[in-house]
Amino acid sequence: MYGKFQQHLAAELQSIDEAGLYKRERIITSPQRAAIKVAPGDDVLNFCANNYLGLSDSPRLQAAATRAMQEHGYGMSSVRFICGTQDLHKELEASIARYFHTDDAILYGSCFDANGGLFEALLTSEDAIISDALNHASIIDGVRLCKAVRYRYANANMDELEQCLQQAQAQRFRIIATDGVFSMDGNVAPMDKICELAEKYDALVMVDESHSAGVVGATGRGVAEQFDLYGRIDIFTGTLGKAFGGAMGGFTTGRKEIIDMLRQRSRPYLFSNSIAPGIVGASIEMFKMLEESTELHDRLVANVSRFRDKTVVPKGQARIRVQLSAGHAPEHIDRAVEAFIKVGRELKVID
Numbered sequence: 001m002y003g004k005f006q007q008h009l010a011a012e013l014q015s016i017d018e019a020g021l022y023k024r025e026r027i028i029t030s031p032q033r034a035a036i037k038v039a040p041g042d043d044v045l046n047f048c049a050n051n052y053l054g055l056s057d058s059p060r061l062q063a064a065a066t067r068a069m070q071e072h073g074y075g076m077s078s079v080r081f082i083c084g085t086q087d088l089h090k091e092l093e094a095s096i097a098r099y100f101h102t103d104d105a106i107l108y109g110s111c112f113d114a115n116g117g118l119f120e121a122l123l124t125s126e127d128a129i130i131s132d133a134l135n136h137a138s139i140i141d142g143v144r145l146c147k148a149v150r151y152r153y154a155n156a157n158m159d160e161l162e163q164c165l166q167q168a169q170a171q172r173f174r175i176i177a178t179d180g181v182f183s184m185d186g187n188v189a190p191m192d193k194i195c196e197l198a199e200k201y202d203a204l205v206m207v208d209e210s211h212s213a214g215v216v217g218a219t220g221r222g223v224a225e226q227f228d229l230y231g232r233i234d235i236f237t238g239t240l241g242k243a244f245g246g247a248m249g250g251f252t253t254g255r256k257e258i259i260d261m262l263r264q265r266s267r268p269y270l271f272s273n274s275i276a277p278g279i280v281g282a283s284i285e286m287f288k289m290l291e292e293s294t295e296l297h298d299r300l301v302a303n304v305s306r307f308r309d310k311t312v313v314p315k316g317q318a319r320i321r322v323q324l325s326a327g328h329a330p331e332h333i334d335r336a337v338e339a340f341i342k343v344g345r346e347l348k349v350i351d
């Protein structure tokens, strides 16, 4: 049997490669940070990690992870509700709820799992999910797993959202699902307008804060802070794999009964392993750091404005995708801008 299937796969792989879409992994031989080593030994600057607060190589988080591992062990070997919940897991869930000003939180192995296990656990074919067209793949998959009626609106298009809400009056409950910051263009969802429409048309609001938490808002607490929407967003999902340390893990946080129900019905929570104690301990320390001081967020904001001030952006449709970090030094940013200007002139897209 494999012979024919092998030929089929080889042909598919070749067409992916010919389309220029074949993904090749770059091997990094240093910790994740602004200045990294890539095999075979080149030193390069990194402007494409989600390491927004520069915490991926934080000595304080490494120490907290080591301490947690020594005191609480290496792995949990269980799902949460059988014998996979330590005091540390409860402490981290409380830290997340405190940070987002919500009632409670539930941990997952990733935000992909948080989104995958959200909708199906809460809604049925009587209900509606209204989703932004540029939502992350994990929201799309989570919606697919749920029997609710699906509506989709063009990215951040509030007229289309309103039309969807009007049509969805036919269903029992409605939920609007959106990324907080969309990864393609880095635009922030118009959460103030989304909440107004949700209230007008009696819908719940779910926002995925994976790219926005730690980043947007005056002190980096995400879209609820940015738009002053505390108490008006029902469900937040997020990742511990980006600004929040960059290791792994995800969460859903929000209203009490919603989190209670996820603990009863959410399949990735019920059937997938607990987060390892080292990551949980470091994540508790990470929220302590963010509560003690806004220094890292301030540095990120300063780096973003330094980069924006100095960049020459080509006219037209061109797009330069750069991810800045609190871990970048001013010299790193200046070097990157110089490189962009040099290449831009060589390609004659800027003068």
Ligand SMILES: *Cc1c(COP(=O)(O)O)cnc(C)c1O
Pocket: 109, 110, 111, 112, 113, 115, 136, 138, 179, 183, 208, 209, 210, 211, 238, 239, 240, 241, 248, 249, 250
């Ligand atoms: C990165 C990302 C995820 C996935 O998070 P993981 O914890 O890596 O699974 C989910 N949603 C959005 C919007 C993301 O940007």
